[in-house]
Amino acid sequence: MTSNRRPTETELIAWFLAPLASDAAAFRLGDDAAALTPPDGEDLVLTKDVLVAGIHFFADDPPGDIARKALRVNLSDLAAKGARPLAYLLGLGLHADWTADWLATFTAGLADDQRTYGLALLGGDTVSSPERLTLSVTAIGRVPRGGMLRRDGARPGDIIAVTGSIGDAAIGLQLRLDAGLSGRLGLSEAAAAHLLGRYLLPQPRSGLAEAVQRLASAGMDVSDGLAGDLAKMAGVSGVRIEIDAGSVPLSEAPAWPSLPIRRCGRWR
Structure with missing residues (x-):
């Protein structure tokens, strides 16, 4: 056209x-x-x-x-x-x-x-x-039938699992807003492109849907940040969620060392 x-x-x-x-x-x-x-x-x-x-x-x-x-x-x-x-x-x-x-x-x-x-x-x-x-x-x-995962299914003893690296899109947005940030963080062109791409184009884990449905007790998309979404899940499930932030999977792109990260957290 x-x-x-x-x-x-x-x-x-x-x-x-x-x-x-x-x-x-x-x-x-x-x-x-x-x-x-x-x-x-x-x-x-x-x-x-x-x-x-x-x-x-x-x-x-x-x-x-x-x-x-x-x-x-x-x-x-x-x-x-x-x-x-x-x-x-x-x-x-x-x-x-x-x-x-x-x-x-x-x-x-x-x-x-x-x-x-x-x-x-x-x-x-x-x-x-x-x-x-x-x-x-x-x-x-x-x-x-009856198999949709809800937020309120989390139970004591459950393991928290994510299907990708956390925070890439947030950094990608900051790179888009601040043209000089990539240089200040010491990012290579490839690393910056990866992070920008994670912001521009989400990667839905559709290929894992069947495994998620079969193995998980609760599930939700991480769209408001890991801490915020864990707080929502904990609230409706009536549980306390504890994570070691050092175990959270992060991108290999070397932006994270320059950003503040809490080493542990609890949400209830």
Whole structure:
């Protein structure tokens, strides 16, 4: 798509969004709603995140990466529940400066991740957003009947496990905000690129969903920091959680020695 003419809403849906949709459940986005039947013996798990330009991503980020981020933060929530991706709904609040080329690149990013994670678009809505780009994704996953992991399942004697290195995205954001920080921390180009990438593109642990569902007693996505999210889990589970901060897996990128880290912590 290279034309400078802005498509109508009907054209926008037909050209950019309908190719992403499930034929069986979404009717190629030709109806007002979709119909989704859970597979036999399974429950549906639903989660939603809203992302706003200038708050959750930078407005000048590549459109395809913005799309992937909006989808992946939801897929990460599903993985933490032990759920495998099935489908999603998309709300697009487009700012006045959007173009057909921008939207083509945005939906190409969605298409790539749909193939990677095995899900399809069911529907959604498009509106004009007067101030900034706003995205809303509702992701739908599936688990064996009664098998969704909740936050309140933590029990005394449980082991706290995480599936990746902690804090990379937080450092990546700081690197994005402060161009000189990489040099002050002594980061190589490769290390800085890794941390920036962890902020720009979350890596949902969808491949571990089945193991999480089978082995864990409680689960949640780490999105507000390890300490904050452990406090939430401890509160609803009625337990005290103790960790040795020295055992928390951190990135190999040598930024952490320059940052304050508490050696131990308790949350209850």
